[in-house]
Structures are given as C-alpha cells and as structure tokens.
Amino acid sequence: xxxxxxxxxxxxxxxxxxxxxxxxxxxxxxxxxxxxxxxxxxxxxxxxxxxxxxxxxxxxxxxxxxxxxxxxxxxxxxxxxxxxxxxxxxxxxxxxxxxxxxxxxxxxxxxxxxxxxxxxxxxxxxxxxxxxxxxxxxxxxxxxxxxxxxxxxxxxxxxxxxxxxxxxxxxxxxxxxxxxxxxxxxxxxxxxxxxxxxxxxxxxxxxxxxxxxxxxxxxxxxxxxxxxxxxxxxxxxxxxxxxxxxxxxxxxxxxxxxxxxxxxxxxx
Amino acid sequence: xxxxxxxxxxxxxxxxxxxxxxxxxxxxxxxxxxxxxxxxxxxxxxxxxxxxxxxxxxxxxxxxxxxxxxxxxxxxxxxxxxxxxxxxxxxxxxxxxxxxxxxxxxxxxxxxxxxxxxxxxxxxxxxxxxxxxxxxxxxxxxxxxxxxxxxxxxxxxxxxxxxxxxxxxxxxxxxxxxxxxxxxxxxxxxxxxxxxxxxxxxxxxxxxxxxxxxxxxxxxxxxxxxxxxxxxxxxxxxxxxxxxxxxxxxxxxxxxxxxxxxxxxxxxxxxxxxxxxxxxxxx
Numbered sequence: 001x002x003x004x005x006x007x008x009x010x011x012x013x014x015x016x017x018x019x020x021x022x023x024x025x026x027x028x029x030x031x032x033x034x035x036x037x038x039x040x041x042x043x044x045x046x047x048x049x050x051x052x053x054x055x056x057x058x059x060x061x062x063x064x065x066x067x068x069x070x071x072x073x074x075x076x077x078x079x080x081x082x083x084x085x086x087x088x089x090x091x092x093x094x095x096x097x098x099x100x101x102x103x104x105x106x107x108x109x110x111x112x113x114x115x116x117x118x119x120x121x122x123x124x125x126x127x128x129x130x131x132x133x134x135x136x137x138x139x140x141x142x143x144x145x146x147x148x149x150x151x152x153x154x155x156x157x158x159x160x161x162x163x164x165x166x167x168x169x170x171x172x173x174x175x176x177x178x179x180x181x182x183x184x185x186x187x188x189x190x191x192x193x194x195x196x197x198x199x200x201x202x203x204x205x206x207x208x209x210x211x212x213x214x215x216x217x218x219x220x221x222x223x224x225x226x227x228x229x230x231x232x233x234x235x236x237x238x239x240x241x242x243x244x245x246x247x248x249x250x251x252x253x254x255x256x257x258x259x260x261x262x263x264x265x266x267x268x
Numbered sequence: 269x270x271x272x273x274x275x276x277x278x279x280x281x282x283x284x285x286x287x288x289x290x291x292x293x294x295x296x297x298x299x300x301x302x303x304x305x306x307x308x309x310x311x312x313x314x315x316x317x318x319x320x321x322x323x324x325x326x327x328x329x330x331x332x333x334x335x336x337x338x339x340x341x342x343x344x345x346x347x348x349x350x351x352x353x354x355x356x357x358x359x360x361x362x363x364x365x366x367x368x369x370x371x372x373x374x375x376x377x378x379x380x381x382x383x384x385x386x387x388x389x390x391x392x393x394x395x396x397x398x399x400x401x402x403x404x405x406x407x408x409x410x411x412x413x414x415x416x417x418x419x420x421x422x423x424x425x426x427x428x429x430x431x432x433x434x435x436x437x438x439x440x441x442x443x444x445x446x447x448x449x450x451x452x453x454x455x456x457x458x459x460x461x462x463x464x465x466x467x468x469x470x471x472x473x474x475x476x477x478x479x480x481x482x483x484x485x486x487x488x489x490x491x492x493x494x495x496x497x498x499x500x501x502x503x504x505x506x507x508x509x510x511x512x513x514x515x516x517x518x519x520x521x522x523x524x525x526x527x528x529x530x531x532x533x534x535x536x537x538x539x540x541x542x543x544x545x546x547x548x549x550x551x
Contacts, residue, residue, distance in 0.1 A: 034372050037365035041426045041507075051422045058420050082312040089309045124536045126500045128412065129529070132517060137329045139322040146316075216412045220503065223317075233416055245413065252408045265297045 058238060065242035076218070076225035077247055083145040083224050084214040088207045090146065091153025095119075098154060099161025106165065106191070119162070123155030127213045131222035142223035149210050149217065157206045161199065168194040200266050204259040211255045215248045337526035344524045345531070349515065356512050360531060362426050363508035366501065367494040370433025374494075375487055378438045382445030389449060389471065399442075407439025411497045415506040426507030433494050433501075440493075441486055448482035449475060484550060488543045495539045499532045 019027070067073060101107055102115035131148035138144050168191060176190040218226020225248060232240040290298070345356045354362075383389050384399035414435045418428035457474040465473070502510025509528060516524040 033368060037369040037372075040362060040365040041369055041430050043369075043427055043430065047422060047427060054423075055421045058417075078315070079317065082316040085308045085312040086316060120537070121533075124496070124533050125529070126496050128500045128503060129513075129532070132503075132513075133333070136333055138326045139319065141319065141322070142316050143318045143322060146318075212408075212410055216410050219412060229413075230416075233420075238420075245409070248413075249405070249408045253404075262301055265294075265301050 061236070061238040062242040064239065065246055066239045067243040067247070068240075072228050073225075073244060073247060076228035076244075077251060079142050080211070080214040080218070080224035080226070080251070083142055083149060083217070083222075084207065084211040086146045087149030087153055087214070088203075088210050090150045091157065091206065091210070092203060094150065095154045095158040095161060099158045100165060100187075100191075102158065102162035103165035104162075105168075105170065112162075115158075116162070119155055119158040121155075122151050123159065125151075127152040127217060128220055131217040132220050135221045140221040140223075145214060145217040145222035145224055148222055149213055152213060153206055153210060156209060157202050160202045161195075164195045164198045164202070165191065197266060201263060204262045208252075208255050208259050212252055215251070333522065336520075336522035339523065340526045340530065341521070341523040342527060344527050354512065356509065356528060356531060359502070359509040359512040360535065363498045363501075363510075364495070364535070366426055366429045366433060366508050367491060367498040370430045370498065371437060371487065371491045371494050373430065373434035374437025374490065375441055377434060378441035378445060381438060381442040382449065383471070385442060385446035386449035388452075389475065399446075403439045403442040403446075405439070406435050407443065409436070411436040412500065412504060415501050415504045419505050424505035424507070429498060429501040429506035429508055432506055433498055436497070437490050437494065441490055444486045445479065445483060448479045448486075452478040481550075485547065488546060492539050492543045496536055499536070 098115050098119060102112050102119055104112045107115075127148050130151045131144055134144040134147045138147065172190040172194065173186055176186050181189065214224050214226075215229075216226045218224040218228065219230045221227060225244060229241060229244045229248075232238075232244060348355045381399045381402055384395055385403060387393075387396050390396060390399075411432050414432035415429060418431040418435075422428045422431065452475055456478065457470055460470050460474045498508050498510075500510045502508045502512065503514050505511065509532060513525060513528045516522075516528060
C-alpha cells in the first residue's frame with residue numbers, strides 16, 4: 001500500500017490508510033461482479049418479507065421436535081455412522097499411497113503429477129454428485145454412500161498427506177539412505193516418524209468431515225439418515241425434520257468431541 | 269513412530285533401568301484409541317446393509333454408465349431442453365452468481381460474529397460464548413440442509429441457494445476470523461489506547477489492518493468452496509446447475525449429464541487456479 005496524498009488534505013499531510021491503485025481496481029471489479037450477481041438473483045425486500053411469513057409458519061410446524069418413528073431414525077443414524085467409518089477406513093487405505101505418490105520430493109515428476117491429477121479429480125466433485133454416479137453404479141443404499149465418501153476422502157486428505165510429506169526435512173532421509181536402506185525402510189524410519197502426528201490430526205479431521213457428509217448423501221439415495229430426512233421433508237413432517245436435524249447436530253458434536261479427545265491422546 | 273518401549277542401557281555399573289517413551293496411562297489411552305478404531309470398522313463391516321449382488325455388478329454398471337455418457341451432448345450447453353427452459357449456460361451463470369453473492373452475504377454476516385467471538389475485542393465471556401454457539405450451529409448444518417430450509421422459506425430458486433451458501437459460510441468464516449483477531453499483536457493496540465483512541469478507532473486502525481490479509485485469504489478460500497457447493501444446490505431445488513443436472517438424471521439423459529459434469533469440473537478447476545493465482549499476487 002503506497003500512501004497517496006488526498007487532494008483536499010493539507011500540504012504534507014499523508015493519508016495513512018489510503019488504498020493503492022491495484023487495490024482500488026480490485027474493489028471496483030469485485031463491486032461490479034457482486035452487482036451482476038445481485039441482479040441475477042434479485043434478492044428484493046418484498047421476497048424477504050414473504051419469506052419471513054413462510055419462515056414463521058415453518059417454525060410453527062417444526063416446534064416441538066418429535067423423534068418418532070424412532071426405528072427409522074435410529075437405523076438412519078446407524079447407517080450414517082457405518083458409512084462414515086467404512087469410507088474413512090477405505091479412503092485412508094487408498095489416499096495414504098496416493099499421497100505418497102503425489103509428494104514431489106520423493107517421487108519422479110510424472111508419478112507425482114498423475115497422482116495429483118487423480119486427487120484433484122476426486123476433490124473437484126461435491127460428494128453428493130459423486131454419490132449420484134455411484135447410486136447409478138451400485139444401486140440405492142449404503143454402498144453408494146461408502147464409495148462416494150471414499151472418493152471425497154481421497155480428494156480431501158490425499159492433498160494434505162502430499163503437502164505434509166513435501167514439508168519434511170530431507171536430512172533424516174539422506175541419513176537412512178546412507179546406511180543402504182531400501183525404499184521401504186526409508187519410508188518407515190525417515191518419513192513416517194516425521195509426519196505421523198500430523199497425519200493423525202488429518203485422519204481425525206477426515207473422520208469428522210465424513211461424518212458430516214454421511215448425513216447428506218442420503219438426499220440422493222446413497223444411504224444414511226439423509227434419506228430419512230429428505231422423505232420427512234417431502235411429507236411436510238417438519239417436526240420430525242427438526243428431530244432428525246437435532247440428532248445429526250448432536251452426532252456431529254459428539255464426533256467433534258471425539259476428534260479433540262484423539263488429538264489429546266496423541267498430544268497435539 | 270511406534271509405541272514400543274525403547275530400552276536403553278543404563279550406566280555400566282548401575283542397575284539396568286528401562287526407559288519408556290510414554291507413561292502407562294498414555295499407552296493405555298493410545299491402545300484404547302486403536303482398539304476403538306478397529307472395533308468401529310469391524311462392527312460397521314459386520315452390520316452394514318450391503319447387497320452383494322449390487323457390489324459384484326458394479327464394474328459392469330460403471331462401464332454401462334460411461335457408454336451411455338458417450339458421446340457428450342455438447343450442443344445442450346446452449347440449447348434449452350424445451351422452449352422457456354434454462355440453458356446449461358444460464359444455469360452455470362446462476363451457480364456462479366449464487367456462489368459470489370452467497371459468499372458476500374456470508375462475509376457481511378460473519379464479521380460481526382467473528383468480532384463478538386474474539387475474546388480480546390469483546391471482554392464479556394457470555395457474549396463470546398453466545399457468538400461461538402451461533403458459529404458452531406451454522407457450521408454444523410451442511411449447505412444442503414440449509415438449502416432445504418430456505419427452499420421452504422423463499423420457494424425454489426437461486427435466492428434460497430444464496431441464503432444457504434451465506435448461512436453455511438457464517439460459521440466457517442466467523443471461526444477463522446475470530447482466531448485471526450485473537451492472534452493479532454498487542455503493540456499497535458496498546459499504542460492506540462495510549463493515544464486515547466476510542467473502541468471504534470482501535471478496531472478500525474489497530475485490529476482491522478492486522479487481520480485484513482487473513483480476511484482476504486479466508487474470503488477467497490470460502491468462495492472456492494462455495495463454487496463447489498453451489499453446484500449441488502439444485503438437487504433440492506435451490507437453483508443453479510444442479511437443477512439442470514437433476515432434470516437430466518431424472519430423464520436418464522446421460523450424455524447431457526456428462527456435459528454438465530464436465531462443465532462443473534472445468535469451473536471448479538478454473539476457480540481453484542484463480543484463487544491460487546490471486547493468493548500469490550495478494551499475499
């Protein structure tokens with residue numbers, strides 16, 4: 001930010017927080033884009049007011065929350081948990097090697113670029129879109145959700161793994177290599193000790209993210225509580241919807257607490 | 269590293285003492301964690317409701333899907349399904365508008381909560397706690413669930429999607445912003461306080477210049493995520509390209525679905541490249 005004198009200021013007075021030219025152009029571009037977006041979507045005051053009336057009715061029907069039929073609710077939550085656990089395990093099994101292959105400091109260029117491409121493709125599509133494709137491939141149910149979240153896991157944590165491996169110090173690697181160790185031994189004794197604790201943090205984060213996503217893949221028929229929720233929504237059972245939502249939020253908070261506990265165990 | 273105890277030779281004459289890296293309680297906690305992880309996986313595997321025939325059939329089905337997707341229906345990008353319907357191009361522009369406007373609204377709503385949640389700005393712990401609760405609640409509900417809610421409120425369309433994106437962004441941006449504020453240096457603030465600056469001046473000239481780079485980075489990061497999320501909002505009727513995709517899937521027009529998937533891929537990759545480039549230029 002270079003200070004520029006304002007025309008009306010006293011001579012010698014410098015405005016301390018003046019914007020640079022690039023910053024000003026950036027803001028103008030941003031304002032034009034925002035105005036274009038607003039004109040496309042048209043968030044008018046009238047719509048807001050009608051919306052408020054709808055929201056009031058919506059909340060009226062939502063309260064108090066009910067938790068029946070319980071059987072569906074419990075089954076949906078359990079299936080969401082299963083999807084999250086299995087997708088995390090499967091995703092880890094695939095993204096650990098992929099993350100290693102994508103690390104540019106350990107792998108030749110073409111290997112890391114192709115691994116990076118796979119990770120990017122997995123990251124690009126929202127889990128729900130991937131879930132749609134898998135529902136077509138393996139039918140409705142938990143399996144589609146597991147596969148969809150596995151793909152999402154690879155995209156999410158594969159990149160973090162690769163970046164963590166790229167940040168390690170090369171000195172232990174040289175030292176281990178100097179002893180004539182095989183590549184597997186280099187990995188085991190020079191790479192893994194440097195990244196293990198960060199990886200545990202990422203894994204906890206991944207499990208948390210999968211738990212959140214496992215609650216929504218059901219919207220497209222890929223199993224879990226999302227299907228129950230969507231069905232209740234379409235039946236206008238808004239009080240049951242609120243009950244399900246509260247259960248999801250509770251589950252996510254338990255997941256977050258578990259994540260913190262795991263990090264504490266591993267002293268992060 | 270492994271949890272194995274590392275025995276080390278004690279002094280030559282001294283009694284052999286065993287050195288362990290972790291206390292027994294720590295080892296127990298670690299073992300319990302590993303055990304619970306394995307138990308969760310085994311329990312899930314045993315109880316999950318998977319139909320084996322579907323699993324065996326999957327490769328053939330995936331192949332069938334790709335065959336149906338080819339050749340990609342490129343013309344669909346500019347030709348509407350029927351007269352009066354939206355083209356994919358228009359739906360894409362809607363998606364981008366939703367992502368941008370949703371991010372802007374989200375930022376505007378998140379800034380006050382971010383400041384209220386920062387313990388060094390507002391010294392009332394109950395206010396901090398309340399603001400944090402709002403941030404956690406908006407973060408725990410995923411964008412699609414917010415979209416369901418706003419579709420019920422505003423009716424189907426891009427406005428519902430924008431609000432969904434905005435509300436989901438509040439928790440994310442607010443949390444990161446309050447952390448950035450709490451990490452800002454005391455020096456400038458103390459200088460301003462010593463000069464007799466008011467609370468507003470301290471925030472505007474002491475805190476804001478310090479958190480601005482972090483704020484810009486958070487905003488770009490969230491916009492990138494929002495582009496991705498706004499592509500699926502249409503599945504619940506909240507506008508954008510997801511609606512076009514939903515329609516194409518419901519009628520099994522896989523060549524058109526392929527086009528839409530490619531368009532989403534291109535836009536998401538482009539936005540990621542843009543954010544990377546901007547971050548390099550700005551920060």
